[in-house]
Amino acid sequence: MNPKRLRRPLAALVLGGTAAFLGAVSTAHAFTNPPIQMAQGIEYMCGGAARDEAAFMEMVSPRWAATIELGISDGKGALQPGFPAKASVEIRQKYTGQPVMSVESQSPYMLARLNPGAYDVNVTLGGLTLTQTMVVIAGVPARASFVWPSNFDMASVTPPQAQTLAQSSASVR
Numbered sequence: 001m002n003p004k005r006l007r008r009p010l011a012a013l014v015l016g017g018t019a020a021f022l023g024a025v026s027t028a029h030a031f032t033n034p035p036i037q038m039a040q041g042i043e044y045m046c047g048g049a050a051r052d053e054a055a056f057m058e059m060v061s062p063r064w065a066a067t068i069e070l071g072i073s074d075g076k077g078a079l080q081p082g083f084p085a086k087a088s089v090e091i092r093q094k095y096t097g098q099p100v101m102s103v104e105s106q107s108p109y110m111l112a113r114l115n116p117g118a119y120d121v122n123v124t125l126g127g128l129t130l131t132q133t134m135v136v137i138a139g140v141p142a143r144a145s146f147v148w149p150s151n152f153d154m155a156s157v158t159p160p161q162a163q164t165l166a167q168s169s170a171s172v173r
Contacts (some may be wrong), residue, residue, distance in 0.1 A: 048109035057109040064111035074148030085109040087125040094118035
């Protein structure tokens, strides 16, 4: 058997495998976890605007007591990608009305470490408040999805900087 015939394919295989490995490592390091924050003594995390971040949030959500998903319908039964504006999220105890936490989120996912109990979750975007009851049971993750209609006026809630950019790009055309 001729050893020179095996060297080139073997070298190509080794170099190709090394390049693929380095490519996978470099893309893995490009993503960073969203930061864990605190509001009124409760840990929470918001994220999911990018595809990798959304996959991460879905992966870790069973480890959190509560998952709140925010979205805007595309009018065809699916959600528009990302979440373009800040929404106010207010969580209150169901039977006493006592506020538990109040934060703003500009991400499609919010995870929170709530204590077991029943809560009313109010999410407000552009003056339209959606409310759901969420029951958190120890060891069982709770989930609530808030979806605004596709005809919702996003211009009223989009940050002014984004509106200015949209207007300037439209005038260039």
